[in-house]
Amino acid sequence: MRKRKFELKRTAAAFLAVVTMALTAAAVPSAAADAKGVELYVSPSGDDSAEGTVSAPLRTLEGARNAVRKLREGGGLEGGITVYLREGVYYQPQTFEFTSADSGSEDCPITYSSYNGESVTITGGVTLDPDKFTAPSDEIKGRLQSDDAKANVVAYDLGADGVDTSAIRTTLGGSVRIDSRLFVDGERAWPGRFPNYVVRDASYKYFDTPSGRTFVDIDNRVKNWKSVDGAMMYGMFGTDWVDSYAYVTGYNASTNTVTISGSENPSKSGRYFFYNVLEEVDTVCEYYLDNETGILYLYAPENYKSVPIRFAVCRNYVMTAQVDYYTFDGITFECGVDSLILLNGNHNTFKNCIIRNCSESGLDFVGDGNVFYNNELSYIGGGGISGEMSNTAEMIHSQTVIDNNLIHDYAELHRVYNAAIGIGQVKPGHDGGFGVTVSHNEIYNGPHLALSYLCRDALFEYNYIHDVCYEAGDAGAVYDGTWISNGMVFRNNIIKDIHSSYSRDSRIESFLNPLGYYCDDSGAGKHVYSNLFINIDGAAIATSGQDNNIHDNIIISANKNAGGSASISADSRNYYKFPNDSVNGWENITVYNPGSPNGLWVWFYNTAFNPSFGTEKWAFSYPWTMLVKTTNVYDIYDLFVPYAYGDSKVRQNALYPSTAGIGATKEFSNHVETRDNVAFGVISDFGFADYEGGNYAVSDDANIYTALPGFKPCDAANVGRRAAG
Structure with missing residues (x-):
């Protein structure tokens, strides 16, 4: 958290430096900049041969980019450069590109912003008359x-x-x-x-x-x-x-x-x-x-x-930016035949933007120290915000922040495994990386996943996720898995109304019950606590891997299609995936195959995928993984050394209705600390301020504290988006 706050403060400082630039600063490319920075102005009614002042604006994004390049040739722009876009539509039939030559720096950040909140649209679509x-x-x-x-x-x-x-x-x-x-x-x-x-x-x-x-x-x-x-x-x-x-x-x-x-x-x-x-x-x-x-x-x-x-005509991306220290503020990006934005660089910010209308991705990013704040993404064909951070032997936290965004009506065309926010891919060097904070986002109207990730040290908190996974069965509103995404913390989130649109049909397989938080394929090293789950068709939480700690969650009406008996589901896949004499079939594919997305062991031992494994820092950060390879022989009834599940715990969760419980296999029950999970018969025992009205703050005198002393409920008052600041 300290790193996250520091990064936000640094971003805020850069922003304050931009908005206090001298109004009288010369804007022509040949002019010298003072310490307060330089301003350029662009308007659809301008002229690219103009000076770029408020009274003589440039006309196009290309004209502004070229003017910034000329300004930077002289150097000495410690105050940075702000390009103000005046109201109107900026038509981009081809991709607008920023290259590495356009990068800013810590001393000279570059901002493209709407002027005084005017409506500015960069579109890859032709407007019909x-x-x-x-x-x-x-x-x-x-x-x-x-x-x-x-x-x-x-x-x-x-x-x-x-x-x-x-x-x-x-x-x-x-x-x-x-x-x-x-x-x-x-x-x-x-x-x-x-x-x-x-x-x-x-x-x-x-x-x-x-x-x-x-x-x-x-x-x-x-x-x-x-x-x-x-x-x-x-x-x-x-x-x-x-x-x-x-x-x-x-x-x-x-x-x-x-x-x-x-x-x-x-x-x-x-x-x-x-x-x-x-x-x-x-x-x-x-x-x-x-x-x-x-x-x-x-x-x-x-x-x-x-x-x-508008009819989209721009192929590939509407805008690509291979830059550092850039800010895009208050701009609408829309209408891509394929995708909208590709950001490849570090210490960049997108804030207060509208990103909408495409067939593929909304915003793809690669890099560290990037901030995505208070944007709205909608009517996206594939994933919303998708990214990768660096994966290095030093395990450096990326300080990536995805905060206060509204994402809805995504995965409209590619309706499976495209999340509103998805972090990480399976490829050497950028398999998700280390460190991301995903907070205060609201996500809804997605047919499949809301959040998915393959990265380490991820913090998900204060997100409000509802009305997703309505075309899914074997899926969850939050989906992760495997041994690569260790160190995850999922806390103080509300997941609500996760329903499949399909009633049970004798022809359909049983995968019609989407889950709330789904830790698939023996995912390990997760901490899931102080969350609120309401009205989930499947289990609110599913787990199977090592060192997963699940506690202090309130779960109301989960696993509805199975009578509400298993609010938390736990299986034995990790138990059977440990190396043994059987290396055939699904076990072999998922555990040993380097080409498999579930290649648990391969990711550990292949330095291209996992350069930090075995280092001292890794050992301190993920101590449970240091024991995995040395424990391939064990007694299946040994309760003292539960290698398959490590130090996993499922305890002190509050459930409703009274028939709710933990649905666990024999192997899981024998090896995992599962206790003090209490099912309540009436919702009033939770002490919500106004359950029907959606105020889920828990009163100090609620019965839940008597049944579960020391219980820490979801900080519901702070969940969801906040007023932009």
């Missing part, structure tokens, strides 16, 4: 299936505006994706689909009578289409946690069967939706793009002529 919308042809109207659609669908000739309307059905990496590039008033428009998209609803259909690459169209939709050309499908065709794509390649009217070609064949437990079909444009903000003619057909909202409607 409201006066160019026309009525569709009679032939198009005839294909629409409802009278409302016939009356409200309008046409726009993107091709006439010079926009490339070729289909983009794959990511830059080559995998199939939903081609969704239209945004209406900052929200995603969907390419004509069935079933229609309803957030937090089961907007899928189950396959009926699947056989090979075919299935029966029990809803009788395809028979109404003029053609299957261009029609596509998305869903989870076989496995709940693997997304699938397919092209519709044929339809047999006599048997009412659909033929597809895709990543997986249909299965009885699979689900899907059709998209990119003109005939399925039947609700507000659905659309169809004729890639050949370039004409867009939109089911328009009533106010469509008075709100911005």
Whole structure:
């Protein structure tokens, strides 16, 4: 915590230095800067040949960047440089790039900021002219299936505006994706689909009578289409946690069967939706793009002529910044065909920004000392904030802070394993790194995970997570695992209303109960305490690894679909993953395989992945890991040396209802200290100030303290976002 506070203070000091810059400082590139720094001004109505003053602003981001480069050539800019963007839209049909040559320094930080809170938008989308919308042809109207659609669908000739309307059905990496590039008033428009998209609803259909690459169209939709050309499908065709794509390649009217070609064949437990079909444009903000003619057909909202409607054209990222000591403040970044922002550098800050409207990632970062404060991310196709910090033998804390952000409506197109905040990837040198603070964020409207990480020494506190994982089963609102993410602290968070949209169906596997905090694949070294879990379909907490301490949590109505009997779930996977004579099957894949995302042992012993393992500092930080390799022979009934679980504890948790308890395997129960977990029969025993009204502060005279002396409940009054400061 001391390091986090120091970093925030240093960021605040840099910000104060920026805002106190002299208003009279010369702004032309040839001018000398005084100790208070330099200001440049940019306006969409400016001129890049101008001086860059408030009365003679530059016009483009490129013009501002070039002016900053010239200013820095002279040196001596100890006060830093602030580029003020005046109100308006800055159109970026290609990626706007900052290179390492543009980096700031501790003595000369560089800030790009909206001026006095004016509305500033950097967009990779072309804005449609409201006066160019026309009525569709009679032939198009005839294909629409409802009278409302016939009356409200309008046409726009993107091709006439010079926009490339070729289909983009794959990511830059080559995998199939939903081609969704239209945004209406900052929200995603969907390419004509069935079933229609309803957030937090089961907007899928189950396959009926699947056989090979075919299935029966029990809803009788395809028979109404003029053609299957261009029609596509998305869903989870076989496995709940693997997304699938397919092209519709044929339809047999006599048997009412659909033929597809895709990543997986249909299965009885699979689900899907059709998209990119003109005939399925039947609700507000659905659309169809004729890639050949370039004409867009939109089911328009009533106010469509008075709100911005943009079509994304910028590929890759809208902005990339390979820089240090930069601040972006109060700017809207939007409309990427692929992703929005890539930050590669150290000691940078994004604050008070709106980041929205793309098909892939919102904000990707690599580096240390970066701060992401008070931003809103929404209508993101993939993950929200995703990043990696340095992984070095010195185990240096990255001082990365992700604080006070609002993230919602993310993973809209890639709906599996894309988190609102995701830290770390499995690759040498940057597998998550050391040290991140994730605090005071609010996250909702995500079909799968809210938080995921593969990093060490992570602190998650005061976050409010609700209404996520509604399309998930074998998943959790917070998801981690393996032995690589040690030293994690998860405290004073509220996780609420984690429900699957799918009722139980005899065809569906049992993975329909998303969890609150899910420590998967023998994850170890976790400290989960003083959190509040309310209304969770699955267990509030799932654990299986070594040295996991779970205590002082309040859990209300968890594991609802299993009768509420296991508020905390614990299994034996870590017990059976220890090296033994069996190195076959799943154990071998997950434990020993260096290519596996669950390669527990390999990450420890491969210095490319884990350069600090075995050092003195590692031994002090994670002492339990020093015993792992030396304890491959043990007595399964030995209660004195429980090697498989180390010093794990599950104790002093407060549960509701009275039937709630700990669902643990025999091996876990034999080796883990599990005691003083109390189930209460009435919610009033918790002493909440106003449970129904959402005030979860616990009164000092609550019965919970009598039953559990010394209990430390969630500091609910401070959970969630705070007023920006």
